[in-house]
Amino acid sequence: MIASALSSANLFGLCGASLAGFGLFIVIIHASLLRRIVGFNLLGAGIFLVFGAIARRGAAAGFDGDPVPQAMVITGIVVAFSATALSVALLLRLFGLTGRAAFDAPPADASRQDET
Amino acid sequence: MTLGLDLTLIAGLLALALHVVIVRDDRNAVVAFVAFGLLLGLAWVRLYSVDVALTEAAIGGGVTGVLLLRTEALIRPASAAPTASRRSGGALAAIACVLLAGGLAIAVLSFPNPAPTLAPEAAEALGRTGLGNPVTAVLLAYRSLDTLLEKIVLIIALVGLWSLAPETLWGGAPELHPTAIPEPLVYLARVLPPFGVLIAVYEFWVGADAPGGTFQAGTILAAMYLLVLKAGLRPAPEVKRTALRVLVAGGPALFLAVGFLGFLMADGFLSFPDGAAKPLIVGIEAALTLSIAGILSLLVAGPPSKAPAP
Numbered sequence: 561m562i563a564s565a566l567s568s569a570n571l572f573g574l575c576g577a578s579l580a581g582f583g584l585f586i587v588i589i590h591a592s593l594l595r596r597i598v599g600f601n602l603l604g605a606g607i608f609l610v611f612g613a614i615a616r617r618g619a620a621a622g623f624d625g626d627p628v629p630q631a632m633v634i635t636g637i638v639v640a641f642s643a644t645a646l647s648v649a650l651l652l653r654l655f656g657l658t659g660r661a662a663f664d665a666p667p668a669d670a671s672r673q674d675e676t
Numbered sequence: 677m678t679l680g681l682d683l684t685l686i687a688g689l690l691a692l693a694l695h696v697v698i699v700r701d702d703r704n705a706v707v708a709f710v711a712f713g714l715l716l717g718l719a720w721v722r723l724y725s726v727d728v729a730l731t732e733a734a735i736g737g738g739v740t741g742v743l744l745l746r747t748e749a750l751i752r753p754a755s756a757a758p759t760a761s762r763r764s765g766g767a768l769a770a771i772a773c774v775l776l777a778g779g780l781a782i783a784v785l786s787f788p789n790p791a792p793t794l795a796p797e798a799a800e801a802l803g804r805t806g807l808g809n810p811v812t813a814v815l816l817a818y819r820s821l822d823t824l825l826e827k828i829v830l831i832i833a834l835v836g837l838w839s840l841a842p843e844t845l846w847g848g849a850p851e852l853h854p855t856a857i858p859e860p861l862v863y864l865a866r867v868l869p870p871f872g873v874l875i876a877v878y879e880f881w882v883g884a885d886a887p888g889g890t891f892q893a894g895t896i897l898a899a900m901y902l903l904v905l906k907a908g909l910r911p912a913p914e915v916k917r918t919a920l921r922v923l924v925a926g927g928p929a930l931f932l933a934v935g936f937l938g939f940l941m942a943d944g945f946l947s948f949p950d951g952a953a954k955p956l957i958v959g960i961e962a963a964l965t966l967s968i969a970g971i972l973s974l975l976v977a978g979p980p981s982k983a984p985a986p
Binding site: 568569570571572573574575576577578579580581582583584585586588589592594595597598599601602605606608609610612613614615616617618619620623624625626627628630631632633634635637638639641642643644645646648649650651652653655659661 | 678682683686689690693694696697702705706709712713716719720722723724725727728731732735736739740743744747748750751753765766769770772773774776777778779780781783784785787791792793794795796797798799810811813814815818819822823826829830832833834836837840891972975976978979
């Protein structure tokens with residue numbers, strides 16, 4: 561039981577689960593929008609790694625891993641990249657229009673502005 | 677022995693992710709993310725997914741890294757200003773993230789045994805296509821609809837990116853190279869592309885039977901083209917040019933056309949006639965590689981920033 565829990569597939573699957581947690585934390589907690597895009601990529605990388613663990617577990621028919629999840633991860637990496645490119649372009653446009661690249665306190669919040 | 681290697685890789689990955697969480701400036705975080713992408717490529721090799729490893733190293737580490745580093749340089753005036761990096765509710769967010777990670781971990785540890793797998797079905801499809809690389813066969817024959825839709829997503833992202841340009845610049849060229857181009861960059865941009873193109877052609881050709889394929893080859897081609905653009909050896913193309921649009925849409929259009937031919941020559945949409953599968957797949961892959969190279973380099977180049985020539 562312990563030996564099977566220490567297999568590469570399980571270890572990298574657990575690593576992927578933690579990475580997804582880190583990524584989500586960055587997306588929630590950081591004000592910088594660029595950092596959030598990095599966090600979104602970490603979150604995706606973690607999910608892909610869990611999927612990779614599933615692929616490795618599904619080794620059969622003479623393959624070292626189930627090729628179907630592997631192919632889906634390749635597709636996922638490319639789609640995540642196109643989402644990243646689009647969100648980066650949105651960020652640059654926001655920066656060009658407002659000069660800001662982070663979420664601050666909403667300007668309507670008068671009490672917050674008095675403090676600063 | 678290999679357990680030690682796995683644990684080292686995992687420790688490195690988690691340390692870099694933690695670094696991205698806690699480090700103050702964005703530039704540092706982006707550099708850590710690039711290193712993370714390369715380590716993740718090694719992790720994929722350990723999971724016996726060499727095709728994914730090549731894609732992850734090229735796209736996850738390389739092209740995404742270029743994109744994020746360039747963005748960080750452009751927005752540095754804003755990110756240098758002190759912003760509240762911690763907002764209220766940090767503890768709540770941490771609890772939510774631990775729950776997510778814990779739930780995934782339980783799912784990882786409670787995989788059914790024996791594991792469900794589609795490998796036998798994929799192996800059967802592999803026999804019909806005449807290909808040797810199961811991942812390529814899944815991408816282009818067994819689950820080709822996913823691959824087709826993914827190309828459409830790439831094109832939609834590119835159209836979305838272009839449409840972020842101000843109206844007066846629509847159809848113009850993106851501006852990529854800095855005003856002062858360092859001499860070593862020009863040297864690299866003259867020396868590396870011949871090797872890069874050779875490696876890309878090899879990756880594309882070998883992808884039918886061994887790890888490699890369209891994305892990996894297309895990403896390397898895109899990287900070489902971006903190097904030439906960055907060094908200012910060639911001006912970036914205007915996005916309204918017909919040749920450029922044909923290049924971008926050509927691969928997916930050919931894929932779609934062959935898909936419809938399946939109705940006439942084989943069992944239905946996106947199925948290949950027996951015996952002709954391998955040449956058809958290699959032909960589609962050639963066109964897709966060029967399209968992917970074009971789309972990826974244009975996605976990194978960004979929206980047009982110069983008005984089009986009249």
